[in-house]
Amino acid sequence: MAQRRGGLGRGLDALIQGPASSNGIQEIDIDSIGPNPRQPRQRIDEQGLAELADSIRVHGVIQPVVVARSSGEVPYQLVAGERRWRAARLAGLRTIPAIVRDASPRDTLELALIENIQRADLTPIEEAQAYHELIEEFELTQAEIAQRVGKSRAAVANTLRLLQAPAPVQEALSAGQITEGHARALLGLSQAADQLAALAIVIQQGLTVRQTEELVRRWQRAPSRRPPRRPPPGEVQRLEEDLQRALGTRVELRPGRHGGRLVIHYFSEEELDALYRRLVGDQSDV
Structure with a gap:
């Protein structure tokens, strides 16, 4: 199976026009962050999550999560880094390093899908479902998706075709x-x-x-x-x-x-x- 090319495509920096917090990375109360409602990964590797939690207990969270301000029940919503956030909670951390971005709710949802497609170890079906959601809900073309995630349009089309299978x-x-x-x-x-x-x-x-x-x-x-x-x-x-x-x-x-x-x-x-x-x-x- 082809490896992800997370560094390609437009990514968060190009897609979110709003600036990051003036303090850059900041420690945020872990309970003030809500999960990403558009997380493409449908299966959680519990053993891998436990291993990551053990590592975090020793070394802390090395790579910050990315969040956006939210008007919902909690002040922030995850854009990228849900696995790290869950592992940090499992490890008993009270705060987590985060980069706060300002974006509209629509942009946040779109970016959450795109960033997780780029970074997450998704199954091909999960990836195809995420592409389908970008097309149906955000009216992106296959070419636009390909540009955002750093793949060819043919690769996106081939992945989408998997949804035709029984x-x-x-x-x-x-x-x-x-x-x-x-x-x-x-x-x-x-x-x-x-x-x-x-x-x-x-x-x-x-x-x-x-x-x-x-x-x-x-x-x-x-x-x-x-x-x-x-x-x-x-x-x-x-x-x-x-x-x-x-x-x-x-x-x-x-x-x-x-x-x-x-x-x-x-x-x-x-x-x-x-x-x-x-x-x-x-x-x-x-």
Whole structure:
């Protein structure tokens, strides 16, 4: 996975026009700071947070957090540094070094998203959701986002495309079971059910991105004899999806007037062997 380039893009200094406090870094009561409502990171590494708290108890907070004045319940709102702020609270600190910026509420929310995209160790899905929020709520274009976070427009577009993946694919990506490259390859399959069946194969066999791309190409070449523009009834489609998840491969149900056919696809000898063992079981003792 590509590393973050936190020092690139326009960043806080260019985006917040208001000056910092005349005192620069100042110690602020830790309870007078509220969390960032637009924190893109959805998962907190509790062990990592505890380790950071231990370090802060010994060395203090080395890098100040960035806050903006707030008219809410607390005087300040975090713009960047939520992990440090949480760890400092866990360490029992009463104050924390902070840089205070003056910005409108709208600018503060936008900047909080951008700064966390630049600095935080986000999953690709969290990053894509943050980009989507910048587009929907702040009406930024992909090119404007790219300029702010220091990436190419194509990189932003590719990350946003991950939101088109079915929820199980997104969850596998967030959990580290697959990479961003795997997810993009799976998006080459037009049907969500096919993507989920291919996902099962990728995880079960530990396929690389290149192997996943080849799997998708073979999947796309597999013939389908369904009548064009006549999708199967809802119940048949549901059964197909259930079978594909259970078998980890592409499955087609072809209902007829009297019965029908069940077609199970496989794309390598290894997949055929795995299907045989799954359906028939181990016959070595027979």
